[in-house]
Amino acid sequence: MRTRLPRAEREQQTLDQARALFAAHGYAAVTMDQVAAAVGVTKPLLYNYFGNKEQLFLACMKPAADALTEHVVSAVSDASDAAEALRDGIHAFFSFLDGDQDAWRMLHDDSLPSGGEIAARVKEYRDEMEAMVTAALASRTESRAVEPLSVAIFGAAEALGRWWLRTGTLSAERTADLLIRTIEPGLRTR
Numbered sequence: 001m002r003t004r005l006p007r008a009e010r011e012q013q014t015l016d017q018a019r020a021l022f023a024a025h026g027y028a029a030v031t032m033d034q035v036a037a038a039v040g041v042t043k044p045l046l047y048n049y050f051g052n053k054e055q056l057f058l059a060c061m062k063p064a065a066d067a068l069t070e071h072v073v074s075a076v077s078d079a080s081d082a083a084e085a086l087r088d089g090i091h092a093f094f095s096f097l098d099g100d101q102d103a104w105r106m107l108h109d110d111s112l113p114s115g116g117e118i119a120a121r122v123k124e125y126r127d128e129m130e131a132m133v134t135a136a137l138a139s140r141t142e143s144r145a146v147e148p149l150s151v152a153i154f155g156a157a158e159a160l161g162r163w164w165l166r167t168g169t170l171s172a173e174r175t176a177d178l179l180i181r182t183i184e185p186g187l188r189t190r
Helices: 007-025 031-037 043-049 051-074 081-098 101-107 116-138 146-167 172-187
Strands: none
Touching: 007 043, 007 051, 007 101, 031 043, 031 051, 031 116, 031 146, 051 081, 051 101, 051 116, 051 172, 081 101, 081 116, 081 146, 081 172, 101 146, 116 146
16 A cells, blocks of 8 residues: 655655666656656656656756755855865865766766757756856956866866766776866966
């Protein structure tokens, strides 16, 4: 006999199960039938709560993107110069990946649609992260190359994050240090 849960609890249970499925299998491979079965509810109930698979994914993705952004912003907020902001931000980025690999896998899923609301939200998240890196560096350096350097830093962190998750060759901390040693000299370029 299935226990009736209050709607808020059932929604959270659904989000937890869906997030795990999306992270493990990718957006394209997960069906609403699989989510319903994992949660132990009917598919019509899922549609009632979330509308469709895209909306369910977005409900899972938003907390992951917000948590990563907050984690990095918090880490760089007290940095005294660009080099410290870079070090603190990259360490926070890799610390987050190490602590919540499912969130990362959802945010960087190669099977996400290239158009529509999901693509727009992923672009917003990436734009926000790049803007945050730019702001953190711009307020702490006189380099004229802050914006392109910020794009390069964020792109390199994403690429290295994918490699790190795929291989597990280095610890998250050593991977962050590798990226810092590679990029930090660019902060001194004017």
